[in-house]
Amino acid sequence: MANSEQTETAVQAEIAVSTEPTVQTAPTRVASHADMANAIRALTMDAVQAANSGHPGAPLGMADMAVALWGQHLKHNPANPNWLDRDRFVLSNGHGSMLLYSVLHLTGYKLPMAELKKFRQLHSKTPGHPEVDVTPGVETTTGPLGQGITNAVGMALAEKLLAQEFNRDDLDVVNHHTFSFMGDGCLMEGISHEAASLAGAWKLNKLIALYDDNGISIDGQVAPWFIDNTALRFQAYGWNVLGPIDGHNAELVANTIAQAKLSTDKPTLIICKTAIGKGSPNRANTAKAHGEPFGDTEIALTREAINWPHKPFTIPKEVIAAWDGKVAGAALEKTWSDKFATYKAAHPELAKELVRRMKGELPKNFHQVAVDTAVAAHTKAETVASRKASQLALEAFTAALPEMLGGSADLTGSNLTNTKCTPNLRFDDVTGASNGGRHINYGVREFGMAAIMNGVALHGGFIPYGGTFLTFSDYSRNAIRMAALMKLRVVHVFTHDSIGLGEDGPTHQSIEHAASLRLIPNLDVWRPGDTAETAVAWAVALQNKSKPTALLLSRQNINYAPKSTLADISKGAYVLAEPSEVGMKKKTQAVIIATGSEVQLALKAQELLAARKIAVRVVSMPSNTTFDQQSVAYKSSVLPAGVPRIAVEMGSSDGWWKYGCAAVVGLDTFGESAPAPVLFNLFGFTPENVADTVEQVLRK
Secondary structure, X not given: OOOOOOOHHHHOOOOOOOOOOOEOOOOOOOOOHHHHHHHHXXXXXXXXHHHOOOOOHHHHHHHHHHHHHHHHOOOOOOOOXXXXXXXXXXXXXXXXXXXXXXXXXXXXXXXXXXXXXXXXXXXXXXXXXXXXXXXXXXXXXXXXXXXXXXXXXXXXXXXXXXXXXXXXXXXXXXXXXXEEEEOHHHHHOHHHHHHHHHHHHOOOOOEEEEXXXXXXXXXXXXXOOOOXXXXXXXXXXXXXXXXXXXXXXXXXXXXXXXXXXXXXXXXXXXXXXXXXXXXXXXOOOOHHHOOOOOOHHHXXXXXXXXXXXXXXXXXXXXXXXXXXXXXXXXHHHHHHHHHHHHHHHHOHHHHHHHHHHHHOOOOOOHHHHHHHHHHHHHHHOOOEEHHHHHHHHHHHHHHHOXXXXXXXXXXXXXXXXXXXOOOEOOEOOOOOOEOOOOEEEOOOOHHHHHHHHHHHHHHOOOEEEEEEEHHHHHHHHHHHHHHHHHOOOOEEEEEOOOHHHOOOOOOOOOOOHHHHHXXXXXXXXEOOXXXXXXXXXXXXXXXXXXXXXXXXXXXXXXXXXXXXXXXXXXXXXXXXXXXXXXXXXXXXXXXXXXXXXXXXXXXXXXXXXXXXXXXXXXXEOOOHHXXXXXXXXXXXXXXXXXXXEXXXXXXXXXXXXXXXXXXXXXXXXXXXXXOHHHHHHHOOOOHHHXXXXXXXXXXX
């Protein structure tokens, strides 16, 4: 997992002894595949019943699929969940979390039976849906359907690009698969279309998805509302499609996975026909199996039906022995570690770079690059749109950071996310090899782009960023939220941030979007007002190792705001201009707070007010979210107590009242279609109106 430390020593860690599950004392026989699957079924029923909450149907239905994958194919080491070259497994239908928790426990991860008994309880390692960095072995947080398989696409993309960049000759130190289980709900969500289409275009042959085709969702049989020919749909995306097969035949599933691994140019979908709630006499193949405990009576009947006479949370020794993955995992990692040692001896700089990038550490010279970039912007003092200022900063950062992987949702020429160092990523039609490009044309797929970036970040080795218009952040919002929840370093470049985009009209003009994004916990939101602020915003974003960032950027040009220092920009807000800078010797009577392009309005209003003998301080607040994290002393020095505050931003006014503002020059209606200057006048975003508002506040 990308958020966890992955040092060379961790990569080659000694095997730790996992807590043993509760077992029966007397071994009986060699466990069959059915026994292994029934262990998952029993643990799922027991945990859901103990919690009086959960989703037993999917784990019971997919248990045999898990035996096939985890028992015969998945390359992993329970003692080192963060091993660099492990296969990645994503449970896209995350409501079936007990399947994953059961397998992690049974194979030997540090997930003792006590944690399964605390399923869905406060501070347990078995939350209702899988959460990365909470449960060892969980690669991504899933639950919102469709995003898990999309994360898997991002992981597979990262693996493919890293392999081509770092592997040398027969030293393939990056060589693993990405597997995902998914259900009908994942395929109904539109994001799965976006992700699957891109996976086919990128020829991600090491991506293997197993579709739990049980025909049941919460509302019942899906046939009346889900009639897609899934096989033909994925074939049209450029996937290799295998099946339908019997998803309860573990050996058949395992053989089909082996066939899928032979693909050299396509991702593979394996369609597994299953029965939801398999084994339950009265719940199997019904919607009632999906999301509620079976109850003691049905659990007893199910135990009898699957020939599982053991007490709750009790696993026979022979079943534990069949599932145990510690010895095999240690051997797999040892083989890789020996190869990596040879690789390191032959290619020391490449090995060092790979470890650095997988750890998520920035180059040692990053701080100097960041300082130089901001100082250069300050020195040149260019009048450009902040979207252009972003591209200027990106030229410096993408040159210094080979891990930066950019992109745009079909708006490259508008978002300006491409640079000289990031040619468009392309894949050879015959070999599937990439051209080494670092800028992705995602097409018109904002949601898919956002969730794929999450997958790339989770895999490690890259810092993904992607662009679209700010108003279309609505499309990608839930993936942005998931990035914040998972504490991922991804950067969203949102341009055309206001009515300043003009003639495209209210469908494209952002009003509530800045305020809405600022409401997401752990999302850093920046709306810089000139080239220096934009450079600093990018530097902060790249250093935000445990949070995503949204950069809100203008279409229209913005004059550079003269400033005496760059030191405080990174704090989210700073004093840009005191009354003395416009010839006023009086004590500050009011503070104008502004963001983005409106900083220029504030500076011009300050001049107008000076002519009216009113002394005003101008505060630029490019990042409310960062400023809110500063000390009380610093915040008080920027926004002194007892001085009226007036905020100016071309967007929803609601979020500004928390700063104790006496007035907000904002916009709480949708925009209009007209040239930007006309709209500024119409909605009162003029120096005169800002100055008049300040004066009215002081009169009161």
